[in-house]
Amino acid sequence: MAVEFRFRFNKTLLKVVNVTEGPFLKEFAGYPHQGTYFIYVTRRIMFLWELLFLPDEHGTYYKPFPSRSGTIVSITFESIYQHMGLEKPPPSCDLELFSTKIAD
Numbered sequence: 063m064a065v066e067f068r069f070r071f072n073k074t075l076l077k078v079v080n081v082t083e084g085p086f087l088k089e090f091a092g093y094p095h096q097g098t099y100f101i102y103v104t105r106r107i108m109f110l111w112e113l114l115f116l117p118d119e120h121g122t123y124y125k126p127f128p129s130r131s132g133t134i135v136s137i138t139f140e141s142i143y144q145h146m147g148l149e150k151p152p153p154s155c156d157l158e159l160f161s162t163k164i165a166d
Contacts, residue, residue, distance in 0.1 A: 063087070063115035063123075065134060066163040070108050072155040076139045078104050086132030087115050094118045100135075111135055127166075 065087075083100040091098045095116055102111035113134055117123045 063128060063166045064112065064163070065165075066110070066112040066161070067135075067159060068108055068110045068161040070158040070160070071139075075141065075143050075155040077142045078109060078137060079140045080136075080138040081111065082136045083113060084133030084135050086134045087113060087128055089132070090126060090128045091115050094122075094124055102135075109137075111137075 081102045083098065087098050095118060097116055099114040099116060100111075102109070115123075115128065
């Protein structure tokens, strides 16, 4: 099982300060599975993270399989820039989620 998300944000306004794998897939990835593999990359205008639920050494997945809702990743941002003064409206920073992949 794999989950991958990409999203864009304004790096002039926000900075990624912490990315942590959530507990959800870890609940299902214990022995005899080989755990999870978590990776993330912050690029110029994009953030990518991927989380894999790994089978045993023979490629076999065992029940119970991941189901229900839960936290798979937590991302903490820091605000790094803000316009000052009444004549300058605050800029906006949309988080644009795209290229979402969930595979099993």
